[in-house]
Structures are given as C-alpha cells and as structure tokens.
Amino acid sequence: MKNKERRPGAKPFPGAKAKAGGDKRQGSAKPASAKRPDERQNHAPRRQPDLAKAKPQPQAAETGSEPARVLTVRSGDRPAERVPLILESTGAGDFHLIDSGEGQKLEQYGPYRIVRPEAQALWPRSLPAHVWEKADAVFTGDTDEDGMGRWRFPREALGETWPLALLGVDFHGRFTAFRHVGVFPEQIAHWTWMKERIEEAKRPLKVLNLFGYTGVASLVAAAAGAEVTHVDASKKAIGWARENQSLSRLDKAPIRWICEDAMKFILREERRGHRYDIILTDPPKFGRGPNGEVWQLFDHLPLMLDVCRELLAPKAVGLVLTAYSIRASFYSIHELMRETMRGKGGLVEAGELVIREAGLDGRTPGRALSTSLFSRWVPK
Numbered sequence: 001m002k003n004k005e006r007r008p009g010a011k012p013f014p015g016a017k018a019k020a021g022g023d024k025r026q027g028s029a030k031p032a033s034a035k036r037p038d039e040r041q042n043h044a045p046r047r048q049p050d051l052a053k054a055k056p057q058p059q060a061a062e063t064g065s066e067p068a069r070v071l072t073v074r075s076g077d078r079p080a081e082r083v084p085l086i087l088e089s090t091g092a093g094d095f096h097l098i099d100s101g102e103g104q105k106l107e108q109y110g111p112y113r114i115v116r117p118e119a120q121a122l123w124p125r126s127l128p129a130h131v132w133e134k135a136d137a138v139f140t141g142d143t144d145e146d147g148m149g150r151w152r153f154p155r156e157a158l159g160e161t162w163p164l165a166l167l168g169v170d171f172h173g174r175f176t177a178f179r180h181v182g183v184f185p186e187q188i189a190h191w192t193w194m195k196e197r198i199e200e201a202k203r204p205l206k207v208l209n210l211f212g213y214t215g216v217a218s219l220v221a222a223a224a225g226a227e228v229t230h231v232d233a234s235k236k237a238i239g240w241a242r243e244n245q246s247l248s249r250l251d252k253a254p255i256r257w258i259c260e261d262a263m264k265f266i267l268r269e270e271r272r273g274h275r276y277d278i279i280l281t282d283p284p285k286f287g288r289g290p291n292g293e294v295w296q297l298f299d300h301l302p303l304m305l306d307v308c309r310e311l312l313a314p315k316a317v318g319l320v321l322t323a324y325s326i327r328a329s330f331y332s333i334h335e336l337m338r339e340t341m342r343g344k345g346g347l348v349e350a351g352e353l354v355i356r357e358a359g360l361d362g363r364t365p366g367r368a369l370s371t372s373l374f375s376r377w378v379p380k
C-alpha cells in the first residue's frame, strides 16, 4: 500500500530537489502540486484519504530552474503516544542549578557560580541574597532567550573559557555574547538516553546531530561508540566543537564536522540515500545558514521532520526534536511528529525538559524549571 505523497499546501524549500521516489519499503511517492510554491502556501495541507487508489501524478513543482522538495502526506496509523513526559535533570558532572527566582537563575558550572536571566522563574528565590551576590559571573542585558548583553565578573576578571565535564566528555564552558555558556545542560536527559541506546546496540550506530552548536551531544555519542555527523551553520561553533573534541581526547573518533545549513544538508543526504540510526535536531526559532539561508522554525520544521523521517535507517532507534523559546505547546511538536511518523509504528513521547534546583550542595531538590519542549519518536 502506498503510504505517502507530497503535501501540496506545505511550504516548499527552494533549491531542494524533489524526491523522485517514495519509501521503497512502503510504497512509492505520490505527486506534488504543479502550482508555484507561493501559491501553495495559501492552502492548508490536505490529507489524501485513500492513497492506495491514488493515480501517479507529475513530479514536484519547480521553483525557477530548481525543483522544490515539498512535504509528504503520510498515511497509516499514527504511532502510539506517551504524553506528557517530563524529562527532569538534576544536573550531571560539573553542572547543577543552585537556585532560581525573581526572573533569574543561579547555576554551578564547574568552579563558577553564574547568574543569568530566566523569564520562567516567577517565584521568590530560596537562597539568601548574600549567596547570589557571591556569584562569579552575572549576565545582564536582554532577557530574551537569544538577546544580546554583557557579562559582569563581580569577584575577579575571568577568561572567556573554562574546563567542564559532563557524561564523560570534556569541553569548554564559554561566556558568549548571547548569555549562553557553551552547553545546554537540560539536554543531559536526551544525551543520557542516546548514550544508553548507543552502548546497548551491538553495532556502531550512526548519529546525525543537527544544529549541533559546541558539539557536546556529538562527543557524548562518539565516546559511546557512534559514528557521528555534526551539522551547524556557524564556523565559530564548529571551531569550538573541534576544540572540545581535542579536550575530550576524541581526536580519532569518527565525527564529521559539517558547516552548512541544516536543511540543505539533510536534503542532500536524502537524495544520496544516506541513513542514520539516531537523529537529534535542536533548531532555534530563527537562524541563518552560512550562505544566508533563512531558518524559520514555524515555516520549516514540518519539512525538516519529513526529511528526517526519510533519513532514518530501517533499524533506527530514535528521532529527537527539542524546541526552545517558541510560543507553542509541546502538543504542537508532538502531533507534528505523530503525523510525520504515520505508518512507521513505534511511540512518540513528548513533553518538557526541566531542570530541578539542587541547592548549594547539588543534592537538595527544589523547584522545577522548564527549559524547552521536546518530542521523540522511538521504534518501540
């Protein structure tokens, strides 16, 4: 039975070649609309009720000289679901959340205590002011997730980087202009899951890490025995990731560092027929590829997941999506994931990644701070 076709109402991705064939395991591709992409955007996606009876149609529409890859309409049952799933980290290695409140959080990163804006921390602080005042670094500036600002070092001037370790890998903490510190520690929950899957597999798994930033996830995967493909648009971030690879003594590990627009990369991988066992995708709300390619989560995420599904190997063990600072419920990405994975079986889990306060000693559980939404497809 045919189980998919191009979804005519979806935003195409210009410059991408249309996928000629379908999933050979489950049937052939069905047609795309012959309309221009800008016309197609005005229509809501429609599901074709009976794909088994669908007649072959012309290929996907062309944008100028280049064909566009448009969304696939999937049929078959949606995967089972488990919602809500709250994945909680209390910290690991050199990291824990000490306290939060009054729009800020106080975190321990190795030797340093760091204060950063945290819009979700509406509650009062648990620890007294003198504890917060002893912080080594304070970020002041835009409270937006990606807002610009500056670091202040109340005790002594600190260098740009410092050593950290998590889940067995070494890397640099880093005071960046956008308040980030070189790692998103709430991802520990995903990374621990991934590490376990890689270690229990009886073969080297292939991991694709999209929007991979400083490479901590890629290093955790490589250290566990995976072959890793890491994609990020920022040359600087790739440079930091390579530095982290050396710090982790993983120079010989099979990691491909790719500085490219994530969407362009996966479209090419799809055309080449390359496949992965685990795909992590952690797209920002807005981003740019190295050649100015625009990434808009609300416009491009459905197509990104659609292509990621095609990139999953027959014995794939998971597709993990995380989304930060978007105005959406986890149900938005959960239902998108379930639609994308129609006919594939398995289970879609979704919810939030939260970090629990652990106090000054790192062992005193406090309140839970939500950091992001996630959705994860697993085969069983």
Ligand SMILES: C[S@@+](CC[C@H](N)C(=O)[O-])C[C@H]1O[C@@H](n2cnc3c(N)ncnc32)[C@H](O)[C@@H]1O
Pocket (backbone or CB within 6 Å): 182, 183, 184, 187, 210, 211, 212, 213, 214, 215, 216, 217, 231, 232, 233, 234, 237, 260, 261, 262, 263, 282, 283, 284, 286, 287, 288, 289, 293, 294, 295
């Ligand atoms: C939020 S960070 C990802 C964090 C990382 N996954 C982690 O948990 O440590 C977003 C990353 O996406 C990259 N990025 C933004 N737009 C991109 C694009 N169009 N293609 C590829 N990477 C992009 C940025 O350079 C940045 O490193």
